[in-house]
Amino acid sequence: xxxxxxxxxxxxxxxxxxxxxxxxxxxxxxxxxxxxxxxxxxxxxxxxxxxxxxxxxxxxxxxxxxxxxxxxxxxxxxxxxxxxxxxxxxxxxxxxxxxxxxxxxxxxxxxxxxxxxxxxxxxxxxxxxxxxxxxxxxxxxxxxxxxxxxxxxxxxxxxxxxxxxxxxxxxxxxxxxxxxxxxxxxxxxxxxxxxxxxxxxxxxxxxxxxxxxxxxxxxxxxxxxxxxxxxxxxxxxxxxxxxxxxxxxxxxxxxxxxxxxxxxxxxxxxxxxxxxxxxxxxxxxxxxxxxxxxxxxxxxxxxxxxxxxxxxxxxxxxxxxxxxxxxxxxxxxxxxxxxxxxxxxxxxxxxxxxxxxxxxxxxxxxxxxxxxxxxxxxxxxxxxxxxxxxxxxxxxxxxxxxxxxxxxxxxxxxxxxxxxxxxxxxxxxxxxxxxxxxxxxxxxxxxxxxxxxxxxxxxxxxxxxxxxxxxxxxxxxxxxxxxxxxxxxxxxxxxxxxxxxxx
Amino acid sequence: xxxxxxxxxxxxxxxxxxxxxxxxxxxxxxxxxxxxxxxxxxxxxxxxxxxxxxxxxxxxxxxxxxxxxxxxxxxxxxxxxxxxxxxxxxxxxxxxxxxxxxxxxxxxxxxxxxxxxxxxxxxxxxxxxxxxxxxxxxxxxxxxxxxxxxxxxxxxxxxxxxxxxxxxxxxxxxxxxxxxxxxxxxxxxxxxxxxxxxxxxxxxxxxxxxxxxxxxxxxxxxxxxxxxxxxxxxxxxxxxxxxxxxxxxxxxxxxxxxxxxxxxxxxxxxxxxxxxxxxxxxxxxxxxxxxxxxxxxxxxxxxxxxxxxxxxxxxxxxxxxxxxxxx
Numbered sequence: 086x087x088x089x090x091x092x093x094x095x096x097x098x099x100x101x102x103x104x105x106x107x108x109x110x111x112x113x114x115x116x117x118x119x120x121x122x123x124x125x126x127x128x129x130x131x132x133x134x135x136x137x138x139x140x141x142x143x144x145x146x147x148x149x150x151x152x153x154x155x156x157x158x159x160x161x162x163x164x165x166x167x168x169x170x171x172x173x174x175x176x177x178x179x180x181x182x183x184x185x186x187x188x189x190x191x192x193x194x195x196x197x198x199x200x201x202x203x204x205x206x207x208x209x210x211x212x213x214x215x216x217x218x219x220x221x222x223x224x225x226x227x228x229x230x231x232x233x234x235x236x237x238x239x240x241x242x243x244x245x246x247x248x249x250x251x252x253x254x255x256x257x258x259x260x261x262x263x264x265x266x267x268x269x270x271x272x273x274x275x276x277x278x279x280x281x282x283x284x285x286x287x288x289x290x291x292x293x294x295x296x297x298x299x300x301x302x303x304x305x306x307x308x309x310x311x312x313x314x315x316x317x318x319x320x321x322x323x324x325x326x327x328x329x330x331x332x333x334x335x336x337x338x339x340x341x342x343x344x345x346x347x348x349x350x351x352x353x354x355x356x357x358x359x360x361x362x363x364x365x366x367x368x369x370x371x372x373x374x375x376x377x378x379x380x381x382x383x384x385x386x387x388x389x390x391x392x393x394x395x396x397x398x399x400x401x402x403x404x405x406x407x408x409x410x411x412x413x414x415x416x417x418x419x420x421x422x423x424x425x426x427x428x429x430x431x432x433x434x435x436x437x438x439x440x441x442x443x444x445x446x447x448x449x450x451x452x453x454x455x456x457x458x459x460x461x462x463x464x465x466x467x468x469x470x471x472x473x474x475x476x477x478x479x480x481x482x483x484x485x486x487x488x489x490x491x492x493x494x495x496x497x498x499x500x501x502x503x504x505x506x507x508x509x510x511x512x513x514x515x516x517x518x519x520x521x522x523x524x525x526x527x528x529x530x531x532x533x534x535x536x537x538x539x540x541x542x543x544x545x546x547x548x549x550x551x552x553x554x555x556x557x558x559x560x561x562x563x564x565x566x567x568x569x570x571x572x573x574x575x576x577x578x579x580x581x582x583x584x585x586x587x588x
Numbered sequence: 589x590x591x592x593x594x595x596x597x598x599x600x601x602x603x604x605x606x607x608x609x610x611x612x613x614x615x616x617x618x619x620x621x622x623x624x625x626x627x628x629x630x631x632x633x634x635x636x637x638x639x640x641x642x643x644x645x646x647x648x649x650x651x652x653x654x655x656x657x658x659x660x661x662x663x664x665x666x667x668x669x670x671x672x673x674x675x676x677x678x679x680x681x682x683x684x685x686x687x688x689x690x691x692x693x694x695x696x697x698x699x700x701x702x703x704x705x706x707x708x709x710x711x712x713x714x715x716x717x718x719x720x721x722x723x724x725x726x727x728x729x730x731x732x733x734x735x736x737x738x739x740x741x742x743x744x745x746x747x748x749x750x751x752x753x754x755x756x757x758x759x760x761x762x763x764x765x766x767x768x769x770x771x772x773x774x775x776x777x778x779x780x781x782x783x784x785x786x787x788x789x790x791x792x793x794x795x796x797x798x799x800x801x802x803x804x805x806x807x808x809x810x811x812x813x814x815x816x817x818x819x820x821x822x823x824x825x826x827x828x829x830x831x832x833x834x835x836x837x838x839x840x841x842x843x844x845x846x847x848x849x850x851x852x853x854x855x856x857x858x859x860x861x862x863x864x865x866x867x868x869x870x871x872x873x874x875x876x877x878x879x880x881x882x883x884x885x886x887x888x889x890x891x892x893x894x895x896x897x898x899x900x901x902x903x904x905x906x907x908x909x910x911x912x913x914x915x
Contacts, residue, residue, distance in 0.1 A: 542746050
């Protein structure tokens with residue numbers, strides 16, 4: 086314990102220096118801005134800023150880059166709530182209830198809940214990182230391909246069970262997502278699948294593109310058709326803070342979301358993307374009135390936002406303890422460390438304690454800075470809603486296109502996004518929800534990869550999924566969920582899911 | 589109405605700006621370089637290739653007097669970036685970071701849309717690195733001979749690589765063929781994913797590049813049984829080469845180099861070779877490379893061209909021998 090305090094003291098001493106505070110602030114500011122701008126995500130920004138970090142010392146460089154990363158999580162939720170545009174692929178779930186809250190005139194409350202939930206989750210995540218990095222990393226390593234497969238099966242079954250509307254439509258959407266996820270390169274043979282000879286498709290379609298097309302672009306198309314008058318929403322700027330009722334409902338959701346996000350974030354094989362979906366799904370399941378989800382439930386904002394931010398913090402664990410980057414952003418951090426001749430790996434904690442603990446201390450400071458940055462900005466964001474839609478939507482569209490283009494410097498991506506926008510519009514017309522499709526799309530390809538890898542490793546023995554305890558536990562949970570689906574008593578409860586209340 | 593007029597004015601302004609930009613671009617100078625030089629890295633940022641090139645780009649900027657930009661164009665195992673540069677103008681303003689995959693992929697991928705030999709003009713080899721054969725300590729194996737025996741006993745062991753059709757896959761298959769070991773190829777999407785499972789003990793053996801394995805080797809978390817370079821690399825003086833460990837026929841070095849589209853004028857190629865060679869000779873640069881377990885090479889254009897061709901011939905023979913294709 087005392088060692089922890091000594092280390093934290095060292096860390097705070099480093100992080101509270103004026104220079105490092107400035108870097109943290111710059112990172113957070115940049116992160117928020119790019120989080121708000123759809124598509125121009127932390128990956129692109131960090132890649133652009135990597136050369137600048139050459140001239141910095143390693144600790145300030147990493148502090149700034151880390152600030153950009155979790156700052157983007159905060160910013161991503163802003164556009165998800167205001168204009169149903171997931172600034173980050175992981176903010177897609179926040180679109181569901183957050184946007185509805187905005188349409189109900191509760192945009193300020195939604196933004197506040199998101200900000201405070203994220204702050205709480207960020208602090209808890211950082212605490213876990215500081216105190217339990219090594220044992221959590223060891224836990225993460227216990228997850229082999231079989232466990233990841235079972236986790237994803239659980240995720241997919243959850244999507245179907247909790248889906249709104251008819252089961253048939255939900256399953257159809259999940260399957261459609263799975264099919265679209267097949268586009269790309271087959272891991273085991275190295276051959277492209279469904280790429281129709283186009284090299285841009287051999288790596289599959291990035292989730293960000295799908296999310297922006299399905300949610301953002303499609304929303305614009307639908308709004309233009311219905312000529313939604315949104316000026317009325319902007320007038321009610323009075324209540325920026327959530328009501329007592331909303332807080333009461335959001336707090337336990339934030340707690341649960343934090344827990345789920347922290348656990349999923351440490352899984353290097355892709356737990357973080359599940360975090361917001363899982364938190365939302367769990368909230369729906371434990372809620373006494375699940376039909377409220379999709380109409381503007383504060384829990385529906387608090388849970389995924391907390392899960393997101395907690396996962397963003399704990400995803401540093403595999404990086405800092407094992408030197409393994411669990412996602413693209415962490416891979417860039419590895420690059421940044423290498424530029425400064427620091428080999429990320431198990432010995433970083435020991436050989437560079439100032440770096441490690443300084444980074445952790447600055448995460449707390451960064452989270453605090455972000456809330457201080459974001460809360461006053463909420464008033465400004467609200468005014469944005471008052472802009473007449475005919476001026477707003479071209480700007481949104483432009484940002485979407487720039488954002489998508491910035492992912493890979495590829496115009497092909499922009500066309501792909503437009504395709505998904507059209508698809509999203511068609512889905513809305515057919516009264517199908519796009520959210521199960523996104524989940525199927527996100528989970529499908531890794532699920533297949535893990536299944537085949539688990540089978541390869543067990544030399545074709547399929548019982549490996551049941552003989553390994555963690556995997557067996559998750560498959561049992563999935564079976565239980567399916568059973569819940571079969572029971573007629575619960576059939577009436579299936580009215581809420583990824584509800585898209587379009588009349 | 590007002591909005592339409594506004595939009596029209598904006599469109600005209602944009603057109604005017606575009607015309608100006610085109611005009612400026614067309615005024616290409618006779619002396620090279622007169623505008624920024626771009627080096628395309630066909631992989632996502634943050635990898636060891638990216639890192640090597642950025643160091644060079646930084647110093648090159650001072651030598652050439654023009655900005656040297658590194659552009660990441662990832663995808664299709666590097667082929668998106670490779671193809672983009674193969675098709676670009678040979679004016680010395682677009683370069684490519686090439687890898688030793690150039691010698692291998694034409695033999696494996698029948699649908700390749702460019703020719704690594706004909707479509708590029710080599711400039712200089714940047715680095716050299718070994719592919720390592722490593723085992724998880726849980727296997728209790730301490731040498732190549734023990735690994736072969738253990739694999740036969742257990743009915744087959746899985747080995748992780750960063751993908752199907754990579755050098756690592758090739759080395760794994762060659763190794764199994766030469767020693768009679770019973771190994772199953774477990775491909776991953778990239779070295780990072782492979783390392784995760786390997787460190788976690790999910791896969792007992794790994795055939796991967798030096799960079800992802802180095803930190804774990806230094807922390808004594810894994811055992812490295814052999815390295816694929818003909819001589820022991822400076823970063824791993826204690827690890828025997830495959831030849832020393834008794835396995836014949838495996839001599840592979842992973843390299844990074846800079847190439848330009850074929851047809852780039854020779855004076856530009858020579859100038860680049862000279863300048864980058866100077867950068868690679870700088871002690872500070874050498875130190876940073878060695879710390880990342882990359883051996884800086886340099887050399888002349890002729891040497892690099894010979895290297896690429898030699899690899900191409902050798903891989904052709906090997907692939908035919910073990911009949912490996914992306915089928």
